Amino acid sequence: MLLEVKELNTHYGPSHVLQGINLSIAEGELVALLGRNGMGKSTTLKSIMGMVKPTSGSVLFEGKEIAGLSSYKVAQAGIGYVPEERRIFPELSVLDNLMLGIKGGKISNTNDPNAWTVERIFHHFPKLKERAHQPGGFLSGGEQQMLSVGRSLMGNPKLLLVDEPSEGLAPVMVQEVRNVLEQINKAGVSVLLVEHNLKVAMSLAHRVYLMSKACIGCEADVEEVRNNHDLRARYLEV
Ligand SMILES: Nc1ncnc2c1ncn2[C@@H]1O[C@H](COP(=O)(O)OP(=O)(O)OP(=O)(O)O)[C@@H](O)[C@H]1O
Ligand SMILES: [Mg+2]
Numbered sequence: 034m035l036l037e038v039k040e041l042n043t044h045y046g047p048s049h050v051l052q053g054i055n056l057s058i059a060e061g062e063l064v065a066l067l068g069r070n071g072m073g074k075s076t077t078l079k080s081i082m083g084m085v086k087p088t089s090g091s092v093l094f095e096g097k098e099i100a101g102l103s104s105y106k107v108a109q110a111g112i113g114y115v116p117e118e119r120r121i122f123p124e125l126s127v128l129d130n131l132m133l134g135i136k137g138g139k140i141s142n143t144n145d146p147n148a149w150t151v152e153r154i155f156h157h158f159p160k161l162k163e164r165a166h167q168p169g170g171f172l173s174g175g176e177q178q179m180l181s182v183g184r185s186l187m188g189n190p191k192l193l194l195v196d197e198p199s200e201g202l203a204p205v206m207v208q209e210v211r212n213v214l215e216q217i218n219k220a221g222v223s224v225l226l227v228e229h230n231l232k233v234a235m236s237l238a239h240r241v242y243l244m245s246k247a248c249i250g251c252e253a254d255v256e257e258v259r260n261n262h263d264l265r266a267r268y269l270e271v
Pocket of ligand 1: 043077
């Protein structure tokens, strides 16, 4: 397994948000983490990433314990994070925003044909290429989402944690962001995707975990989530 989360608990003060979540991701997989608002999906990603310190439990990445490490160390180990709020630097150019992604991640071997470079990112995101020298703040919401994904790829992650990439985007951009995630996964990057848009999530996911009051990190069958309206009503729909 590339990532194995075991019995992970996270508190915010007295509030016990993650109550023993278990999940795993194999190399090459795209796994969706679904659930209603406030169930702890973002907290799961932040706990893996070291942005929130878990109170107990284990996070193994490539067999090594990373629970409790700083997010800088987690990024260096090979995990990228695309936060919900995107965190683009509006005054910096698109290119400079991308270059910042190198710093956080793994130093790539420049001879490695699979290493992510600006050229390779521009190939996947032609819109960013057109705007390479414009300030990040000039980009549309969808383009900023692309930039946020592209920036994290510059750190050459083996695993990308992506939080609600289609949030607030127009339908055309939702589709573009979806396609980019598919391409990136096909290029060999494993993905843990938190997504409210079920159509998007279910068109991408190889496997699904649900987070609800009754079922913290239960694995669900993709076909079942696609087809079983009762299950969707119980765990996912508002
Ligand atoms: N920094 C924080 N301090 C205290 N409580 C928090 C903090 N961040 C989140 N929470 C609480 O923890 C719970 C889980 O939040 P989280 O953001 O992980 O949920 P989520 O599943 O990502 O929800 P959404 O679908 O709305 O993004 C919520 O009840 C939230 O109010
Ligand atoms: Mg969230």
